[in-house]
Amino acid sequence: MLLKKIRVGIIGLGRIGKIHLENLSTKIEGVEVIGVMNPSKEGQLFANRFNVPLITDQANDIIHHPNIDAVIVCSPTNSHSDYVIKAALAGKAIFCEKPLDLSLTKVKETLEVVKTSRVSLMLAFNQRLDPHFHEVKQKVEAGVIGRLYTIHIISRDPEPPPISYIKSSGGLFYDMTIHDFDMARYLVNAEVTEVFAKGYNLIDPKIGKAGDIDTGVVMLTFENKVTVIIENSRKCAYGYDQRLEVFGSDGMLKTENPQKTMNYYLNAQGVHTSRYLNSFIDRYTASYFNEMKLFIESLQNDLPMPITGEDGLKAMLIAEAANLSVEKQRSISLNEL
Amino acid sequence: MLLKKIRVGIIGLGRIGKIHLENLSTKIEGVEVIGVMNPSKEGQLFANRFNVPLITDQANDIIHHPNIDAVIVCSPTNSHSDYVIKAALAGKAIFCEKPLDLSLTKVKETLEVVKTSRVSLMLAFNQRLDPHFHEVKQKVEAGVIGRLYTIHIISRDPEPPPISYIKSSGGLFYDMTIHDFDMARYLVNAEVTEVFAKGYNLIDPKIGKAGDIDTGVVMLTFENKVTVIIENSRKCAYGYDQRLEVFGSDGMLKTENPQKTMNYYLNAQGVHTSRYLNSFIDRYTASYFNEMKLFIESLQNDLPMPITGEDGLKAMLIAEAANLSVEKQRSISLNEL
Amino acid sequence: MLLKKIRVGIIGLGRIGKIHLENLSTKIEGVEVIGVMNPSKEGQLFANRFNVPLITDQANDIIHHPNIDAVIVCSPTNSHSDYVIKAALAGKAIFCEKPLDLSLTKVKETLEVVKTSRVSLMLAFNQRLDPHFHEVKQKVEAGVIGRLYTIHIISRDPEPPPISYIKSSGGLFYDMTIHDFDMARYLVNAEVTEVFAKGYNLIDPKIGKAGDIDTGVVMLTFENKVTVIIENSRKCAYGYDQRLEVFGSDGMLKTENPQKTMNYYLNAQGVHTSRYLNSFIDRYTASYFNEMKLFIESLQNDLPMPITGEDGLKAMLIAEAANLSVEKQRSISLNEL
Amino acid sequence: MLLKKIRVGIIGLGRIGKIHLENLSTKIEGVEVIGVMNPSKEGQLFANRFNVPLITDQANDIIHHPNIDAVIVCSPTNSHSDYVIKAALAGKAIFCEKPLDLSLTKVKETLEVVKTSRVSLMLAFNQRLDPHFHEVKQKVEAGVIGRLYTIHIISRDPEPPPISYIKSSGGLFYDMTIHDFDMARYLVNAEVTEVFAKGYNLIDPKIGKAGDIDTGVVMLTFENKVTVIIENSRKCAYGYDQRLEVFGSDGMLKTENPQKTMNYYLNAQGVHTSRYLNSFIDRYTASYFNEMKLFIESLQNDLPMPITGEDGLKAMLIAEAANLSVEKQRSISLNEL
DSSP, X not given: OOOOOEEEEEEOOSHXXXXXXXXXXXXXXXXXXXXXEOSSHHHHHHHHTTTOSEEESOHHHHHTOTTOXXXXXXXXXXXXXXXXXXXXXXXXXXXXXXXXXXXXXXXXXXXXXXXXXXXXXXXXXXXXXXXXXXXXXXHHHXXXXXXXXXXXXXXXXXXXXXXXXXXXXXXXXXXXXXXXXXXXXHHHTSOEEEEEEEEEOOSOHHHHHTTOOSEEEEEEEETTXXXXXXXXXXXXXXXXXXXXXXXXXTEEEEEOOOBSOOEEEEETTEEEEOOBOOOHHHHTHHHHHHHHHHHHHHHHTTOOOSSOHHHHHHHHHHHHHHHHHHHHTSOEEGGGO | OOOOXXXXXXXXXXXXXXXXXXXXXXXXXXXXXXXXXXXXXHHHHHHHTTTOSXXXXXXXXXXXXXXXXXXXXXXXXXXXXXXXXXXXHTTOEEEEOSXXXXXHHHHHHHHHHHHHHTOOEEEOOGGGGSHHHHHHHHHHHTTTTXXXXXXXXXXXXXXXXXXXXXXXXXXXXXXXXXXXXHHHHHHHTSOEEXXXXXXXXXXXXXXXXXXXXXXXXXXXXXXXXXXXXXXXXXXXXXXXXXXXXXEETTEEEEEOOOBSOOEEEEETTEEEEOOBOOOHHHHTHHHHHHHHHHHHHHHHTTOOOSSOHHHHHXXXXXXXXXXXXXXXXXXEEGGGO | OOOOOEEEEEEOOSXXXXXXXXXXXXXXXXXXXXXXXXXXXXXXXXXXTTTOSEEESOHHHHHTOTTOOEEEXXXXXXXXXXXXXXXXXXXXXXXXXXXXXXXXXXXXXXXXXXXXXXXXXXXXXXGGGSHHHHHHHHHXXXXXXXXXXXXXXXXXXXXXXXXXXXXXXXXXXXXXXHHHHHHHHHHHTSOEXXXXXXXXXXXXXXXXXXXXXXXXXXXXXXXXXXXXXXXXXXXXXXXXXXXXXXXXXXXXXXXXXXXXXXXXXXXXXXXXXXXXXXXXXXXXXXXXXXXXXXXXXXXXXXXXXXXXHHHHHHHXXXXXXXXXXXXXXXXXXXXXX | OOOOOXXXXXXXXXXXXXXXXXXXXXXXXXXXXXXXXXXXXXXXXXXXXTTOSEXXXXXXXXXXXXXXXXEEEOSOHHHHHHXXXXXXXXXXXXXXXXXXXSOHHHHHHHHHHHHHHTOOEEEOOGGGGSHHHHHHHHHHHTTTTOSEEEEEEEEEOXXXXXXXXXXXXXXXXXXXXXXXXXXXXHHHTSOEEEEEEEEEOOSOHHHHHTTOOSEEEEEEEETTXXXXXXXXXXXXXXXXXXXXXXXXXXXXXXXXXOBSOOEEEEETTEEEEOOBOOOHHHHTHHHHHHHHHHHHHHHHTTOOOXXXXXXXXXXXXXXXXXXXXXXXXXXXXXXXX
């Protein structure tokens, strides 16, 4: 079967945009990169390496390009919803980095336009496509651990981001835990009814002054009685810690962190292995490739998008409830929102 | 230095009583087993192997024996407080299996007698003396992971106990989680202020009919902003699961479960290792020895008891709050009790 | 079925003798310890704890005791063959610590007497009964890894023994590698045809002056084309290292060393776990119990001994060939001996 | 400091050639790919993706190109020495896949031309640059395990190559073990004096009929008394097995195989993790990048080549001795060759 070739344009060549460009140009079959938009010379030089026909600093050149089927939005967060709305109105399929926007209202408006435009929108919750978590999901679906009881998700960053980033991030639950909220919904395959959260500023007083927390623990209650615990920290002395455990009636699934090497050093003090990977770029390399491949394949086969704008909205509602729970010092029912 | 020999009597030769007898008779220095009380012939025959001078079916023979310095109470739970009170009034040092009683009032009364009698009482939260958890505690105390942020404790039994046991157990939080509540206080070295808990009957409807839950998740907030998560289950398909993780500013400490062997079998499907141990007796063998050794050494050196009746009382108050939290569907401040 | 009670006497209450006494007195069913022989007061006091009726300093009191069915020989090596011969002539079943003797001639003579006396003799190659190695053997027998190709055995002691011990040990291959030679025969279930060995004095010049090596590597060729590599060292900075790997057509089996705890400590430098166990007593605790239990059960059920004097002799012949190989700097065919 | 740009040409775009092209075009700084030679259209189309100016089917176009500084030879083995000789005579720096040739005489002749031409030649023993093995080497050099005693290297392929490949491979020791011989020399940093080897045809009779073995065990004795054991197999049921262990006076270093994921599945039978990687391409991805980067950097900084033709020659001499050892059934001194 000859699949149709998907012609894409990329808006934004920051860290993630470059990864998408390289994957689309050299590793994913059945796709052609028609154009990239980036305001900086550095990004444009990068695009040159891959023979991209159109290199521009105007998003409209991409959005309204007649030969482009799909737009990849990886510009700064505050421009996401604008580009998505324009691309939707232009009838393009859209792949957008999360979040669509930090405002719930804006997200709802954007999704409304996407819906009425009847275009495909995939939201980049890349962790779903991480080989570790994806394998857990597949085994859960296959029933190997039976009925789910409890899930434990840990996400700890090696170092806090700059305070400037913190200030425009929407806060820990919106910026970081959002991935874990989505992962929880993805694994449990049901909806959250109640959120209980604790959040503290324990790591760096500057984060507190910026109005954010750096340490969060959230307990989610699902409609089907599954309980999900999430632990987040903005700083982790031993590297980037991304794990989860799923406990069910017939067994347990858990992921461990990849390490720099699988070497062991044994001396009089004990057994020593290497540190965890240090950056989400290294940790999630495969997930960026997988999500883009899945986006392209879904378009080629006219399949519904595997991760939708609704998924983004629902994770945001949980984040909203978590913020409220910390503030009110009580558990929050999602019905209250 | 020649330490004084501690002369002990044991009340109750069930599973734990036998372990204490063997440890005291053959493995712990500076102690002499003067007498054991057990109603059954089988227990008395067991005692014969170790040359115990006095074997009786009357607890009073032990409690009032002039040559006995310390009484080990490992009879059924509902007799603990009576024996402890009698032994306290008789001026004996006491080692008592947990819990002192299932009634908070009775526990308080018993502790009052112990206090006014000025005798030593050690409560058998044996898990504190498990080599794995004890090493974690020592490292936490030594500051190797810096300031504590969050702790995660998992305790899952291979199989639920008989329904008859469930009925007289005081419920999951009083019977099983109580160990984890104590472990949390032990590791954090501070007091709990707030308890949020969820409890479900997911495993066996008979447990629900008996008025109990079989799955519990508890989130403890400590006065020093440490958050502790506890996951409990009455049934675990993959064996006896007893783990904890302590996360702090400078690193992380975690325990893994001992396995039957350290053998690996590699075939076309992957890498396979053995099942976890199946019983708390195997898992905690060393802890029973260690707690008894520590009790004897504390007596020999006139040291305060390392685990006290107060510790038992405080763990019970947390269990009480957890029950209330499940019932009221909200978080409970310990001040409310 | 009511099994006959086996009545045993123990000759020698050193480190291993005490372990056997405790296991026989308190842990193994269907056996009665009638007497122990030990020249020292300390050993005799130890025996008192277990209510042994006869405590003597004369081996003959044990060997010729009319109510003793089986004699456990755990006296110093140079007395083994004498006691075994006497016990055999007295018609007793015998459990003897390895080796029967350091002289091949003496071993052959002793086995001749055992044979003509038609008594049972079990030789204490305890490592066969170690739960780790035993499970490997069972899986090999069950065929889970198919046809055997190669085996790799590592045995490294934490520290060299005293020079006085070295001098009377028979040398590295006779004293230490002997266990590995037996393990190789046990796992391969065939006989060795050729031995190639290298031996060096790398660790302590005193060992070289005593005429011994401290580092040995041996390559055994079996009649069925299985190759076994053995690595031995008298000193291992990271603890007691006892591992093996068996590679076959359908997979691989390997054992890892038990560690002090299963705790992990993660910091900026990496992941750290505890040191291996430090002593063969800790490492092989279960094997001492298992071998004695098996001896008793074999007697109760009139089964042939699971480890025989022939096994000891064959391991010694391999050791002899290894010594010759180092000396002649060539491979040695067992036919040459 | 501005480093000079190295201009390279690639001869051969098979599996490895493509990897080198991609790494040189998109991942390594300070290099420009001027031309590639490949006879097939498919290879030429691949080169198109990376904007290579010259795409040809004539090796001479690369070798004699005036703007090319360095030639990467990754054509079939039987053409290596010809291209290397021509490139040397043309004054180019050379990176050549191993082996230079299967004939010792031809290799010596080629190295002679390289020497008299005074060009740089790096031989692609890529495993030296594998992050796992490289870290071991660095730690050995740093002295963390003290004086080396013994090394154990395991290399097992998931499946045998086609018989056609076997026939032109030079045999197991020349084709597969050659990497391990080089690794042994690299780690020990000394020369081999004696080789003892066993080789069998156990896996597939067709391999035997083609005149080769499929199972090899080699014991190398080094001038400094280090012993190295190598285990090779052409078939490994559990995946691609590439490990080594280095034991020294102060500790041990070992590598484990990377697995498909770090996921654990626990059920009633035990703990299960994923299979090892299946292909050397996946296992050694990083090594191909690292070796090429090192080649380019060595040229930029006028440094001697890290892996030389002499290294290739010495590994071949060991392979020769191993073949002889199997044939003569005795150990071979390298002086005999």
